[in-house]
Amino acid sequence: MTDPKDRLLDAALPHVPFDGWSPATFKAAIKDSEMEPVVARAVCPRGAVDLAIAYHHRGDALMLQALAKEDLSDLRFRDRIARVVRLRLEVIENKEAVRRGTTLFALPIYAPDGAKLVWGTCDKIWNALGDTSKDYNWYTKRATLGGVYSATVLFWLGDNSDGNAATWDFLDRRIDNVMQIEKVKAQVRKSPTLSRLFAAPNWVLGQIKAPAQFRREDFPGSWTAPRD
Known part of the structure; x- marks a missing residue:
């Protein structure tokens, strides 16, 4: 049986290019999916905003499915990162839905949701690439x-x-920029003088730990009430 949210999302996508992730789109999705409004509101309390989030999560899932079919063993690590980011964009069939989502999550009220989605995507990418960082x-x-x-x-x-060739060139340049930063960080660690200079900041950074394996509530856009 199809998940109600998936049914609503599939029904909403044809309307998104015209009406965005809006109440009008959500209303049309309810009508086209022939779903009871009370059920639709139960699975998507924020209406089309929840559908936009579901669409992003669907893209993440498709990325991981595509990655499972890839053999990245012969690639340099920076090329593996580029390949997975590229896969994340290649699985998108509705560019206008992404464009409308970018506009939605640029609004201050939904910016935390957008930050959480981007962080979640990057977390999935790093986990898929075998990241074991604990600090x-x-x-x-x-x-x-x-x-x-x-x-x-x-x-x-x-x-x-x-073929979006310009985008892939842009992606390669951005990753090259990041790799330059990593080289500088490595030089700092290897230099006795610089190591002493940055001893205090490095000590502070050393106290920062990755979240527990099964507790990831500290994503940007999230807030967890203090525990008693």
Whole structure:
């Protein structure tokens, strides 16, 4: 049996290019899916906003499915990252839905949701690539990739080149920029003078730990009430 949210999402997608992720789209999705409004509101309390989030999650799932069929063993690590980001964009069949989603999550009220979605995508990418970071690098890797991913998506939305070739070149340049930063960090660690200079900041960073394996509530856009 089809999940109610998936039914609503499938019914909404044809309307998104015209009405965006809006109440009008959600109303049309209820009608086209022949779903009871009370059921639709139960699975999507925020209406089309929840459908936009579901659409992003669907893209993440499709990315992981596509990645499972790939053999990245012969690629350099930076090329593996580029390949997975590229897969995330290649599984998208409705660019206008992404464009409308980008507009939606740029609104201040929904910006935390957008940040959480990007962070979640980058977390899935790093996990799929076998990241085992337990310290502050867990955060910096995802934050850095989030910047690369977000910039690439924005470039891709305006790319009319054949096969999105310009986007893939842009992605490669952004990852090269990140690798330059990593080289500088490695040089700092290897230099006795610089190591002493940054001893205090490095100590502070050393106290930062990755979240527990089964507790990931500290994504951007999330808030967890203090435990008693």
